[in-house]
Amino acid sequence: MPVIRSADAQVHEVHNARFTSLVRPGTGSAELCVWQTEVRADSVGVPHRILGEEAFVVLSGEVTMTIDGESTPMKPGDAAVAPAGSM
Structure with a gap:
């Protein structure tokens, strides 16, 4: 059973947000992804x-x-x- 430890998760900081990659194909899933995202107050997202x-x-x-x-x-x-x- 793949377990992703928070200390081992990849973290990306862009667009006034912190994205922590928990579950993704690189950590054991076939296609499912789970990210924890922390967004700074008063931020506006980037359309994509x-x-x-x-x-x-x-x-x-x-x-x-x-x-x-x-x-x-x-x-x-x-x-x-x-x-x-x-x-």
Whole structure:
């Protein structure tokens, strides 16, 4: 059973956010990815098109999620799904 220790996870800091790569093909999954993302307050995301379906769960704080031009405020416990090919 592959276990990814937080101390061994890859971390990327870009666009006022810290992305911690926990589960990905390089750590044992076939295609599933799980990232922990910490975003600085008052940051604005960089629009981008995603290749595969993505799911988001807010653990703390608040965020406005925009998928294909539709924006929705989210609070802890809320989740969103972005379909493959969406912005």
